[in-house]
Amino acid sequence: MTAARRYRLLCPIARALDAVGDRWSLLILRDLHAGPARFTDLLTGLRGIASNLLTDRLQQLAEDGLIDKQRSDYGVVLYALTDLGEQTDVLLFELALFGGLLPPDAEPRRPGNLRTIAVTLKVACQRVVTSGSTLLAALQVDGEPFTLRVRGARVEVRSGAPEAPEVTLKTAYEPMVAAGDGRLSFEDFVAQHVEITAHKPGKDLILTDLLGRAVAEIRVASASG
Amino acid sequence: MTAARRYRLLCPIARALDAVGDRWSLLILRDLHAGPARFTDLLTGLRGIASNLLTDRLQQLAEDGLIDKQRSDYGVVLYALTDLGEQTDVLLFELALFGGLLPPDAEPRRPGNLRTIAVTLKVACQRVVTSGSTLLAALQVDGEPFTLRVRGARVEVRSGAPEAPEVTLKTAYEPMVAAGDGRLSFEDFVAQHVEITAHKPGKDLILTDLLGRAVAEIRVASASG
DNA sequence: CGGGATCCGTTACGATACTG
DNA sequence: CAGTATCGTAACGGATCCCG
Numbered sequence: 001m002t003a004a005r006r007y008r009l010l011c012p013i014a015r016a017l018d019a020v021g022d023r024w025s026l027l028i029l030r031d032l033h034a035g036p037a038r039f040t041d042l043l044t045g046l047r048g049i050a051s052n053l054l055t056d057r058l059q060q061l062a063e064d065g066l067i068d069k070q071r072s073d074y075g076v077v078l079y080a081l082t083d084l085g086e087q088t089d090v091l092l093f094e095l096a097l098f099g100g101l102l103p104p105d106a107e108p109r110r111p112g113n114l115r116t117i118a119v120t121l122k123v124a125c126q127r128v129v130t131s132g133s134t135l136l137a138a139l140q141v142d143g144e145p146f147t148l149r150v151r152g153a154r155v156e157v158r159s160g161a162p163e164a165p166e167v168t169l170k171t172a173y174e175p176m177v178a179a180g181d182g183r184l185s186f187e188d189f190v191a192q193h194v195e196i197t198a199h200k201p202g203k204d205l206i207l208t209d210l211l212g213r214a215v216a217e218i219r220v221a222s223a224s225g
Numbered sequence: 226m227t228a229a230r231r232y233r234l235l236c237p238i239a240r241a242l243d244a245v246g247d248r249w250s251l252l253i254l255r256d257l258h259a260g261p262a263r264f265t266d267l268l269t270g271l272r273g274i275a276s277n278l279l280t281d282r283l284q285q286l287a288e289d290g291l292i293d294k295q296r297s298d299y300g301v302v303l304y305a306l307t308d309l310g311e312q313t314d315v316l317l318f319e320l321a322l323f324g325g326l327l328p329p330d331a332e333p334r335r336p337g338n339l340r341t342i343a344v345t346l347k348v349a350c351q352r353v354v355t356s357g358s359t360l361l362a363a364l365q366v367d368g369e370p371f372t373l374r375v376r377g378a379r380v381e382v383r384s385g386a387p388e389a390p391e392v393t394l395k396t397a398y399e400p401m402v403a404a405g406d407g408r409l410s411f412e413d414f415v416a417q418h419v420e421i422t423a424h425k426p427g428k429d430l431i432l433t434d435l436l437g438r439a440v441a442e443i444r445v446a447s448a449s450g
Numbered sequence: 451c452g453g454g455a456t457c458c459g460t461t462a463c464g465a466t467a468c469t470g
Numbered sequence: 471c472a473g474t475a476t477c478g479t480a481a482c483g484g485a486t487c488c489c490g
Contacts, residue, residue: 010333010398013255018330048464050463052473053462064327087323091320091323095238098316099244102240111236116236230464230480248481265452275484277482279454280455
């Protein structure tokens with residue numbers, strides 16, 4: 001956001017919006033919660049952002065200290081959340097919670113990738129995880145690989161497949177969102193749209209239990225307004 | 226937001242932003258959490274919004290079912306949150322929490338009124354209130370009257386003075402925000418910027434205890450990223 | 451005076467094309 | 471792959487005007 005169009009108020013809500021309030025910014029942060037990403041990952045994932053706008057936003061977010069531009073040994077450019085940027089997770093989750101109350105678009109556009117699911121899934125699981133748990137799961141959503149890791153009371157959801165997963169879960173994006181919105185019960189979701197394979201005994205139950213309580217938590221939080 | 230500039234994605238975060246993501250919308254909702262407001266209340270409170278934009282935003286928010294336009298007996302037009310609109314409270318609180326981590330502007334502009342404080346104060350108190358409490362407090366922030374009411378486990382913060390307050394608290398806006406941001410300790414805030422009068426014995430202690438725990442909660446939530 | 455509507459200059463956005 | 475450059479269009483900001 002250029003200086004001219006900032007609110008410049010003392011109110012912390014306005015202050016937050018001056019940093020993340022313009023178009024695309026929150027969606028860029030959302031996708032970065034799935035782990036560091038290349039320019040092109042973001043460009044395709046955001047489905048419709050112009051490349052010059054992506055450049056502008058990335059620079060702005062970097063200026064405000066929310067993201068970092070990294071260049072690996074072989075010249076690969078990666079954008080990653082800073083510690084400050086990580087702290088948008090709960091905020092994004094609350095946005096998702098509120099968005100779930102609104103009717104979905106009649107003919108929504110498909111994003112180029114599904115990094116979009118990472119924050120919401122992470123925070124939802126984080127809220128219900130029991131400390132001391134351990135889990136390393138491979139998720140495949142419409143064929144796209146993600147890693148869900150629980151260590152201690154800490155949950156992590158990242159783009160990309162894990163090395164030696166204890167359990168593998170395959171599902172599809174649309175039913176996932178429908179379950180989160182409450183348009184599809186968790187039981188029907190699992191029965192009809194989930195294929196799960198345990199590589200280590202019992203880990204399949206741990207995963208479905210975690211996901212079930214995460215979805216239940218979303219429903220409770222949505223209803224408690 | 227016109228149809229052309231909507232994201233139209235399935236992702237609930239994008240869905241939320243399609244409803245509340247354009248400029249001023251979240252700040253309008255923020256101010257409405259202080260209770261129903263007139264067009265002019267919003268116009269002055271938002272400090273710098275153009276009247277045509279306010280009209281546009283109010284219509285859009287009404288279309289999406291977040292607010293209601295009411296006309297009282299004497300033709301006074303009031304805008305109020307719907308039940309759906311009320312549910313933006315936690316979202317706005319999380320924005321405030323995140324904004325508190327960002328450096329405040331060097332020379333912030335003053336809003337025309339202080340409705341801005343209502344949501345944040347309400348949700349912060351809501352999070353720490355002990356069920357069964359009862360309190361009716363008159364707040365005066367820079368001379369502007371607010372009502373803080375606790376009934377059961379329900380907290381309400383509204384613009385305007387209460388009828389028969391059990392306690393009256395006078396303070397100023399800037400130190401309030403500083404205390405919320407953590408730039409000023411709660412003890413210093415109370416000692417230097419708060420004038421409190423109990424009209425019913427003990428209610429002053431109940432109020433300061435509530436506020437103290439609310440501020441502590443904000444600090445904990447901000448640090449736990 | 452409250453509650454807007456209209457007009458107009460400026461800025462940001464969106465789409466496409468192009469480059470190291 | 472990671473952007474830059476250009477350009478038409480839509481949104482914003484400020485001011486003025488209008489009507490009950």
